[in-house]
Amino acid sequence: MTDFTTRPDIRGTFGVVTSTHWLASAVGMSILEKGGNAFDAAVATGLTLQVVEPNLNGPAGDMPAVFYSAETDEVSVLCAQGVAPEAATIAHYKAEGLTLIPGSGLLATVVPGAFDGWMLMLRDHGTMSLREVMQPAIDYARDGHPMLPRVANAIAGLADFLKEEWPTSAQVWLPDGKAPEAHSLFRNPDLAATYDRLASSDGDTREAQIDAARKAWCEGFVADAIFDYLKDAHVMDVSDAKHSAVLSPKDMAEWQATYEEPLSYDYHGWTVHKTHPWSQGPVLLQALAILKGIDLGSMDPNGAEFIHTVIEAIKLAYSDREAYYGDPDFSEVPMDVLLSDAYNAERRKLITDTASHEHRPGHVPGFEAQADAYVERAQRDFGVGAVAAQEPTMAHLTDKRGDTVHLDIIDRWGNMVSATPSGGWLQSNPVIPGLGFPLNSRAQMFWLDEGLPTSLAPKRRPRTTLTPSLAEKDGRQIAFGTPGGDQQDQWQLIWFLRFVHFGMGQQEGIDRPLFHSMHFQSSFYPRQAKPGEMMIEPNVGDAVIEELRARGHIVTVSEPWAIGRLTAAMREPDGRLSAAATPRLMQAYAIGR
Structure with missing residues (x-):
């Protein structure tokens, strides 16, 4: 094979972080430099991606991760995929005149999952405080970050619609009433305030503080703001009609992210670990x-x-x-x-x-x-x-649907995380007033036909496309993935x-x-x-x-x-680390030493 590449394989022994945005990669590496492990770095990286790539993921989206714990010597899956609301029945959606679930709007919303998933990872496998891992995302949301041209273009394409139909989104994404310029400094003070308040949750121990933040999310001030908005919201979506939500406080309060064993397959000496068929992971x-x-x-x-x-x-x-x-x-x-x-x-x-x-x-x-x-x-x-x-x-919503982000991180102890956060895009739903982020639209992956594994049903997970990967052979381990x-x-x-x-x-x-x-x-x-x-x-x-x-x-x-x-x-058996990132779109970056 040729030695020419667009970038080098980043090599070292201390730690490597690669993600779909250079700022998020830099944040993850900074956490490793401060003594955090791969799980601490993954949470900080993931929360930062919510700020700098809001067209691709958000706090109310979803997140699967495949990870290796050096302490237990085990590969596990973290499922932060929210389920369909209890009132999400095929009969209800058909009564709304639908044959497909819209790709945007309140009927497309399942229980928000990403934030709870990151908190579960941090509590059980991280070492740093809630404040330490959340502060970089808070800083970028409060003080600003350079707006990616793709994000600026997405907002510009939706500007008229946001002003007319989703005014709470216009307040966030159209500062001063107009779309932000590419590379301009963009701030989301409401999201910064939301995360700052969550990072200030009370608790006698590190774990108790994280659990307090999880409770504030699903039953406290975050949930209160969501349902204060939803009780009167009647929102235009991609079906060219207005609909109200079926998500309830009970749905959010009763759901939590979970762990499970991976689904694995041996190929030419490599054992490849994926999520189970609530995602498309097994298709690989x-x-x-x-x-x-x-x-x-x-x-x-x-x-x-x-x-x-x-x-x-x-x-x-x-x-x-x-x-x-x-x-x-x-x-x-x-x-x-x-x-x-x-x-x-x-x-x-x-x-x-x-x-x-x-x-x-x-x-x-x-x-x-x-x-x-x-x-x-x-x-x-x-x-x-x-x-x-x-x-x-409403082609402007169909053609401009959100996508996904990805991160892979390895620390000097050998812990590894591969995660593919998505959902809760700025294109998916109106911003919740005061919180600075929208709900997700993941329910669009259900069918309104009865009797299928992917038929809409209360408490069922949609079969998503989110699919991180981890493979190992003879002590060599590799984490990889992509949006798309x-x-x-x-x-x-x-x-x-x-x-x-x-x-x-x-x-x-x-x-x-x-x-x-x-x-x-x-x-x-x-x-x-x-x-x-x-x-x-x-x-x-x-x-x-x-x-x-x-x-x-x-x-x-x-x-x-x-x-x-x-x-x-x-990661090689002797502890050498390496990482790489795509040059496509000119924003993903690998960092390490």
Whole structure:
């Protein structure tokens, strides 16, 4: 492989932090420098990302993390994915005249999860005080941070709508009545005050103070402000109609973030750890299981054969995602079959030299109806051409939906955190007066059809796209991930395959051309699917693009350096650390020493 990369792999032994914004990475590194561990740094980094990338995540969003504790020598998952409100029934939404849950507004809101998740991590695995880890985010919200051009553009595109329909958001995002300039100093004093008050929670011990902040969030002044607003709120959303919330004080008071064991799969000596099927995390494991019997190492990692093979495996794995995944607390998900050698040997046979344009979930004994329901739904709602039946007229909200952030951190003791916070975007809902942040819109990932693993139901987790990763082999450990919705596990898969089969360094693998499939149904409103379509970066070369088209792929060529926001961090058995971050969008950064 070439030695040329856009940036070096950052190397050291003390600690590494990589995230989707340089300020957040710098905050995380500062926490390590002050003696904090990876969990302290992750919380400080995550809260700072809420301030500097408000179009991509917020306090009332959601956050899964996969982490390794050096103390226990165990990999665990933290689930900070809020559940559907108790009053969120299919009957209620259909009575509102809906066939899809809107991609914005109050009906799209589930219980806020991110803040409680960060607090749970800090309480149980961190070492620093609540004030120490929250202060950097408070400072940036109060004193200001340079506004990213992408955030400024998102706000400018929504300015008229915010003024007319979401005035509480206009007060925050349009200071002096106009959109902020790119790189201008932007402040959110209400968010600063909210976090300052939470950081001042009383408690006799560090743990008690953190629990007091969690209680203030879900039952105290934060919850009071949310429900004071919601009791009269009737909000315009992407369905081009106004709706009221179904979220209740009881919903917030009764929910807390939780821990669980990861779902793991062995691939060429690497054990890959992911979340369970309340997220799309297992789809990466399924793709690996399909590809396990193919000699990828003999292929050109940037060639048409490799790209075609990976794309076809992705289509098969994602079809199973659509048919089978959902909250395992409510639905039986046959993961043992979906990850079995026998099942994937049959799936592998479906990969030919020609691109498939069909939705082809596997048929698991006893679950055949779910596979049939997915194909029927795809044909009914989308058909050939893949345009959703409920095309929104409010394109400014549909096209400008939020995305996600990511962070990977390793400390000198060997603790590792990979987290993918999202939701609670400035585009998702009006800002709660006095708090400085909006609610989330994660419920859009439920269906309003009965009997599916992803059917809307009270207390059920939506099947999200959020999917951090951690892998280990012979004492070597690596954390990696990316924003990108349905593309998250596709870009991670490509990076991991190049790392495992071709020995690419972290930065080199990130820099190489990326691609993804758009074949399956999107997880986001209006739930579009584009059978046979894929997107690829142009630096793969015209010859490769034309060969993919000759194989039957409908290829869209992206703008240069436009796909993926991958970051990664690795620890060697002897304690050496390294990290890398994508140059795409010019904001992610890896720091370490």
